[in-house]
Amino acid sequence: MDSPRDWTAVDDYFTDELVRQDQALIDTARGDARTTAPGIAVSPPQGKLLSLIGEMIGARRALEFGTLAGYSTLWLARAVGPQGRVVSLELEEQNAAVARENLTAAGMSDRVEIRVGPATATSAALVAEPAEPFDLVFIDADKPNNPAYLEATMALTRPGSVIVLDNVTRQGRVADSESTAPDVIGVRTALRTIAEDPRLDATALQTVGMKGWDGFAVIYRRS
Ligand code: SAH
Ligand code: DHB
Ligand code: MG
Numbered sequence: 141m142d143s144p145r146d147w148t149a150v151d152d153y154f155t156d157e158l159v160r161q162d163q164a165l166i167d168t169a170r171g172d173a174r175t176t177a178p179g180i181a182v183s184p185p186q187g188k189l190l191s192l193i194g195e196m197i198g199a200r201r202a203l204e205f206g207t208l209a210g211y212s213t214l215w216l217a218r219a220v221g222p223q224g225r226v227v228s229l230e231l232e233e234q235n236a237a238v239a240r241e242n243l244t245a246a247g248m249s250d251r252v253e254i255r256v257g258p259a260t261a262t263s264a265a266l267v268a269e270p271a272e273p274f275d276l277v278f279i280d281a282d283k284p285n286n287p288a289y290l291e292a293t294m295a296l297t298r299p300g301s302v303i304v305l306d307n308v309t310r311q312g313r314v315a316d317s318e319s320t321a322p323d324v325i326g327v328r329t330a331l332r333t334i335a336e337d338p339r340l341d342a343t344a345l346q347t348v349g350m351k352g353w354d355g356f357a358v359i360y361r362r363s
Contacts, residue, residue: 144352151349155184164246165214171242172209175235181211182280182306183350190278190304193358194219197302199275203266204228205259205289206281210239210252216278217248226252227266227274229259229281260285263292273298280306283323286330294361299339301361305330308344309355331357339363 155161161169161184172178182190190212194202200223202216207230216226226248230236236254243252255262259281274296279289286305293303308314308331313324334342334357344357 144348147348147352148350151183151185159184159188164242165211167245168209168211168214168242171238172211174238175209176232177208177235180351181208182215185349186347186356187212187215190276191215191219193302193304194276197275197300199302200224201272201274202226202276202278203274203293203296204278204280205263206230206279207239207254208235210242210254212278212280213239213252213254214243214246214248216276217243217246217252219276220251222251224251228252228254229262230254230256231258231281232256260288260292263289263296267292267295273301275301277301277303278306279303282326283307283310284326286326287333290330290333294337294339297361299361299363303340303359303361305344305357305359307354308357309346309353311353334359 172181194216200220202220204213204216207213207228213226213228220226233256236256239254243249277293277297308327310324310327313319313321314327334340339361340359341362342357342359344355346355
């Protein structure tokens, strides 16, 4: 019982038993076929975890790096509630269009804003704007830019904010300190920065499931 097929079966079971996606979530997940990168959205159990974290901390403002079809965005939008706001940063207009369609169909268009362009630029623009800090940040765009996204996140959050960094295992390659792969370096540099920042405390978990061998870090901004 340790093949990817078994991991998917268990994810399906948890999804059926506990996540119980409604039609809007199912439709949004299916919409990813029309994006530039089908198949890499968070799994339903992971999406629900994001949403539960948001609810547990009473998040009213959430920021996301990497929208794709808006699946994780929809979970975040539900967590922040009708008075809340989600800003999601996406490089590809094609993906943003799919996501906007999904989020509008889900009744979330008034609380979600998708900004198109390289997230290094769109996050820098956010830093320059006067606005309340974000309570929850989900970093899930191109992995080589994780350090830049983390830096912007520090300018956009407050003590008490929570940051989730997706896809930290890189199929195990993250443990290779000699790796020259840009995604591995992006993850390792971000984790080192987090470890050395006295304002931050963090852990990371490996996962198996419908996305194979994966994992995410949860980061708490203490000060
Ligand atoms: N968070 C989504 C999945 C995001 S997949 C979910 O779980 O449902 C990663 C996304 O990051 C893709 O849509 C990709 O187009 C986007 N991306 C890649 N490079 C980017 C960049 N430089 N700036 C912003 N978004 C980027
Ligand atoms: C990839 C990116 C993701 O955000 C993800 O959740 C899984 C895979 C990737 O670029 O391969
Ligand atoms: Mg991801």
